[in-house]
Amino acid sequence: MLKFIAFFRRFRVFLVFMILQILALSSFFSVMSFPRTKFFNSSAAITGTLLSWERNIIKYIYLDEANERLQAQNIELEKRIPDNFISVDAKTAIINDTIQKLSFERTPATVINSSHSFTNNYFTINAGSLKGVERKMGVVSSHGIVGIVYDVSRHFAIVKSVLTSDINISAYIDGTDAYGIIKYDGDDPRRVKLTGISNDIVIKKGSPVNARGRGGYFPQGEPIGVVENLEPIEGKPMWDITVRLNQDMRKLRYVYIIKNINQLELEELERGIEQLQ
Amino acid sequence: MNYLLKNTIRLLIFVLAQGLIFGQLNFGFGIHPMIYPLFIILLPFDTRPVVLMLLAFLAGIGVDFFMNTFGLHASSAVLIAYLRPGIFKRFAPRDDYDVLKEPTATEWGYAWFVKVSGVIVVIHHLWFFSLEYFKWSAWKEIISSTVLSTLITLIIFILIQVLFFKKPKSV
Numbered sequence: 001m002l003k004f005i006a007f008f009r010r011f012r013v014f015l016v017f018m019i020l021q022i023l024a025l026s027s028f029f030s031v032m033s034f035p036r037t038k039f040f041n042s043s044a045a046i047t048g049t050l051l052s053w054e055r056n057i058i059k060y061i062y063l064d065e066a067n068e069r070l071q072a073q074n075i076e077l078e079k080r081i082p083d084n085f086i087s088v089d090a091k092t093a094i095i096n097d098t099i100q101k102l103s104f105e106r107t108p109a110t111v112i113n114s115s116h117s118f119t120n121n122y123f124t125i126n127a128g129s130l131k132g133v134e135r136k137m138g139v140v141s142s143h144g145i146v147g148i149v150y151d152v153s154r155h156f157a158i159v160k161s162v163l164t165s166d167i168n169i170s171a172y173i174d175g176t177d178a179y180g181i182i183k184y185d186g187d188d189p190r191r192v193k194l195t196g197i198s199n200d201i202v203i204k205k206g207s208p209v210n211a212r213g214r215g216g217y218f219p220q221g222e223p224i225g226v227v228e229n230l231e232p233i234e235g236k237p238m239w240d241i242t243v244r245l246n247q248d249m250r251k252l253r254y255v256y257i258i259k260n261i262n263q264l265e266l267e268e269l270e271r272g273i274e275q276l277q
Numbered sequence: 278m279n280y281l282l283k284n285t286i287r288l289l290i291f292v293l294a295q296g297l298i299f300g301q302l303n304f305g306f307g308i309h310p311m312i313y314p315l316f317i318i319l320l321p322f323d324t325r326p327v328v329l330m331l332l333a334f335l336a337g338i339g340v341d342f343f344m345n346t347f348g349l350h351a352s353s354a355v356l357i358a359y360l361r362p363g364i365f366k367r368f369a370p371r372d373d374y375d376v377l378k379e380p381t382a383t384e385w386g387y388a389w390f391v392k393v394s395g396v397i398v399v400i401h402h403l404w405f406f407s408l409e410y411f412k413w414s415a416w417k418e419i420i421s422s423t424v425l426s427t428l429i430t431l432i433i434f435i436l437i438q439v440l441f442f443k444k445p446k447s448v
Binding site for chain 1: 293296297303305307309326327330331334337342343344345346347348349351352355356359408409410415418
């Protein structure tokens with residue numbers, strides 16, 4: 001027993017080293033494979049508050065740009081207000097639309113911390129469970145898709161951005177309806193890859209890439225980017241498609257969190273698919 | 278000043294500076310300047326290895342909180358804290374260190390400081406970027422990130438030393 005204790009005394013430093021390494025690395029690698037840790041993230045109250053102070057100061061620099069964007073969006077929205085239309089015929093003007101029902105709600109939020117230069121990038125937004133944000137909700141900006149909510153605290157949430165190697169958003173190319181999966185290979189924060197499209201499908205450069213709406217994270221047709229380049233993969237009957245993102249992830253400030261009202265119904269129904277297979 | 282108080286304040290300053298300033302800088306080319314390893318280098322010579330590692334772990338977690346890296350910084354910081362005594366011994370002057378003096382460049386000379394912090398920072402960055410990419414095929418990115426970031430980090434280290442660590446007046 002004494003020898004045993006002496007052994008520990010001798011290797012104390014190395015033991016402490018191993019314990020601390022295991023703590024740190026297990027946290028890091030468990031996060032990489034998607035389950036959550038409550039501990040190491042900036043949605044924690046203190047850093048969240050500090051970062052929102054910082055963002056409060058910095059946001060004045062970007063007011064101009066934000067105003068321009070809002071103006072453009074306002075014009076777009078104003079086109080849809082019925083008051084701005086002249087009714088051609090009194091009978092047809094009354095439309096009681098029961099075919100369309102609201103299915104996606106949007107909550108606005110501001111990005112308070114973000115990265116874009118790592119292979120896996122996350123950003124923090126200032127809306128949390130108090131505003132109805134939940135895990136696995138889609139996040140978009142006014143230009144297009146930016147990520148999926150990864151973890152939520154009361155006032156903040158962490159979003160897994162499109163620039164993450166395992167983001168796997170299902171997308172289709174407008175005009176051909178061919179669909180594949182969006183992946184990020186860690187090189188260029190402006191571009192992502194669209195994988196899984198067979199190379200017998202004719203694809204035009206410059207055609208838009210939109211979300212397919214799988215899993216109910218995003219409405220169908222939510223823009224992602226445009227096809228910038230395509231090359232055949234050697235030894236595989238697939239296209240290697242480079243998609244240029246509509247939203248420059250380096251300039252992300254204002255985002256919307258998408259809540260799918262029929263999410264539960266979709267999940268219940270799709271659970272049956274596995275059993276059928 | 279009391280060593281404990283001084284180093285606690287230093288820990289806070291380094292973590293906040295890393296999280297709010299240096300972590301938000303974007304140089305491109307995979308460069309990530311990290312200043313908190315300087316905190317670990319600057320801890321007194323006679324800090325016991327276990328205490329050294331615990332402090333490094335604290336600093337690492339603090340930075341992880343800000344950068345959403347979930348333990349990556351903590352792991353790298355603990356590694357260099359573990360290796361620090363060995364590296365210091367390797368570069369010791371002929372009549373060994375005077376434990377009452379701090380391991381700063383003004384006390385031991387810039388040549389010594391660049392050598393020691395160079396080795397420590399290279400180990401830190403190599404560990405950090407290898408774990409971040411975590412695949413063999415990315416070795417080019419790992420090497421280039423490590424080399425470029427090390428250069429920037431060392432320049433920042435020296436600037437901090439020149440600006441904030443005045444040579445104490447000899448009595």
